[in-house]
């Protein structure tokens with residue numbers, strides 16, 4: 001082959017690749033990608049990680065707080081940092097979000113990023129990275145987070161009703177995840193996020209003392225040897241401040257023991273225990289009993305969840321501070 005023809009081949013390949021990219025952009029809209037900030041803010045990932053680590057060292061509840069915050073962000077208006085907006089009747093004021101914690105970590109990371117590369121990194125990306133880093137600091141496995149999200153300009157408490165509830169049946173849980181493009185495997189893997197963190201007694205006390213309307217009974221799906229333990233942790237007359245690990249015995253470590261607890265009828269939330277009772281989700285609980293299977297699927301499902309209804313390109317904005325729309 002002469003020199004001219006190999007040049008033509010290179011140009012042809014170039015054009016084909018360009019057309020393929022154009023086609024992907026037109027058909028699917030712009031997508032997030034790993035390394036979106038590699039030129040504009042190369043230190044973004046190390047800044048977010050060190051910020052999460054610093055706060056985590058002073059308070060371990062930061063990790064579960066940030067992981068749950070990202071989930072609650074993604075399920076309402078997509079992963080666009082709408083959860084972070086302060087003000088009357090914004091998402092964070094809605095009952096399902098009242099116990100979220102870790103906002104100060106995002107604000108801290110944003111301040112450092114504005115100093116390093118002003119006006120470049122979205123709050124939505126900071127939250128997605130911080131959720132990944134929360135799993136990293138609790139000794140879970142890691143994954144690459146595609147970035148390039150833009151921040152949303154709408155945040156309404158009234159839009160939070162599609163968040164899953166702790167009494168939801170498996171069918172309702174599946175349906176709420178399906179609406180976000182997440183399948184049954186994603187549901188079980190992502191609820192495995194409950195391997196870290198705690199729940200306030202208010203979310204499961206009825207299972208211990210008052211399960212049916214006839215009263216004075218406990219949820220029969222709780223292991224009878226586990227029931228007195230939970231009752232001791234959550235007395236009927238508790239002042240409302242007590243919290244209990246969602247993964248009994250391992251609430252600070254991102255492992256797969258949450259699924260073992262479900263298998264042993266040691267689930268704390270009713271919605272969690274139902275994942276073992278229902279055959280369609282039990283299959284996945286069984287698969288995730290081994291830590292390797294779980295950690296790989298958790299990372300995959302997190303990447304899917306982190307891409308739910310994301311804004312990219314020229315949509316939305318890059319906020320100056322994460323708690324307010326520009």
Ligand code: HEM
Pocket residue numbers: 061063064065067068071099100101164165166167168173190191193194196197198199200203269271
């Ligand atoms: C059916 C779906 C889900 C339901 C019904 C549910 C419900 C709950 C409830 C009631 C709490 C206790 C909140 C508190 O007392 O502060 C909680 C905590 C938590 N959830 Fe979920 N959740 C679900 C899915 C998820 C997903 C998908 C993730 C993340 C991938 C997640 C991560 C967490 C974490 C880390 C905590 C502990 C928070 C803390 O310690 O501050 N949850 N969840």
Ligand SMILES: *[C@@H]1O[C@H](CO)[C@@H](O)[C@H](O)[C@H]1NC(C)=O
Pocket residue numbers: 058059060061101
């Ligand atoms: C960690 O933060 C939580 C939530 O803000 C708080 O209730 C708890 O007392 C803190 N723990 C420590 C050890 O400071």
Ligand SMILES: *[C@@H]1O[C@H](CO)[C@@H](O)[C@H](O)[C@H]1NC(C)=O
Pocket residue numbers: 209210213215
């Ligand atoms: C049990 O539930 C019923 C109906 O939901 C309620 O009226 C009653 O006060 C509850 N009892 C206790 C001890 O919580």
